Amino acid sequence: AWLDDNLLPAQRAKAVVLSGGGNDTTRGTLQALIRPFDGGAVLDDVKVAAHIAMLERHYTTVLNRIGESFARQGVSGVPVVIHGYDHPLPRGAMGFDNWLRKPFEKQGYDLSQPAIFDLAAKAMADLIDGLNAMLDRLAQRAQFKPFVRHVNLCGTIATHFPQDAGDGWANDLHPINDM
DSSP states (O other), rough: OOTTTTTTTTGGGGGEEEEEEEESSHHHHHHHHOOSSSSOOOOOOHHHHHHHHHHHHHHHHHHHHHHHHHHHOOOOOOOOEEOOOOOOOOOGGTTTTTTHHHHHHHHHTTTSSSHHHHHHHHHHHHHHHHHHHHHHHHSSSSTTTTTTEOOOOTHHHHOOSSSSSGGGGGSSSSSSSSO
């Protein structure tokens, strides 16, 4: 209906924004991607690759359906914007400890220690960088290139909060409203 020719031009979609992968990469799923603490690598690279491949398959399905809908309705020029996320901090802010913080703690990471917290934050950045790399590759595929645009939001909060990026986060997954 959002592309319907019977709609007034002002009522038709000007763009479609797809946001996915965040909630799919928290809690138990995140815990499964984190290696038990032993002072070595934080993330299990094989499991992370499989998880990102699964997200890619889901995005591909949705984008194919949108492309088919555009083709059926003769729509062109409506961009589909996909984005990853900024680099979240597993702080457990505002009661969101189940999302990112507890998965690390359940794998033996004591996030009250600054060095261990930094390892966890780096692991989250690596995970989000992998998600964004996949989204960028997806946007470059020939079948999606005409209408899909990837926006990489990494570094957005740190740019606006250069003294402490943590000040820009309302909780573990969402920036403050001013963002």
